[in-house]
Amino acid sequence: MLIGELSKQTGASARSIRHYEKLGIIGSHRAENGYRRYSEETVEWVKAIRFLLCGGLSLSTIARILPALMNINCKLEDPEIRRVIEEEAINVKSRMEQLDQSHRILTAALEKGYLRRPSE
DNA sequence: ATTCTTACA
DNA sequence: TGTAAGCA
DSSP, X not given: OOHHHHHHHHOOOHHHHHHHHHTXXXXXXXOTTSOEEOOTHHHHHHHHHHHHHHTXXXXXXXXXXXXXXXXXXXXXXXXXXXXXHHHHHHHHHHHHHHHHHHHHHHHHHHHHTSOOOTTO
């Protein structure tokens, strides 16, 4: 299928699809006219990319785990993949703590009616 | 009509 | 990532 149909079936823009390909996350072969052609399974790959993206993973991180993840083992058997995911979980936890701190500062300001200046 | 590459008031 | 431009 051409990029237009892949886009239609996955919801990803042609621009994004070309970007994923440039990053090596998905592949394609060219037709005589130079148009990109994708296999049916690429649809699943792009859907997986979008899913992981919604999970907060960066494209560079996805590029590292998706290949193995889409392979024979969708289980986390590969220790390398497992490691990457564990690191991501830690990053997410870290971000949650940052957000919690922001939340505390904001709610405290609302309760007291003013923002506490660090210099005083 | 659709895709391609390149580039950014 | 969007979008416009100029081709094929």
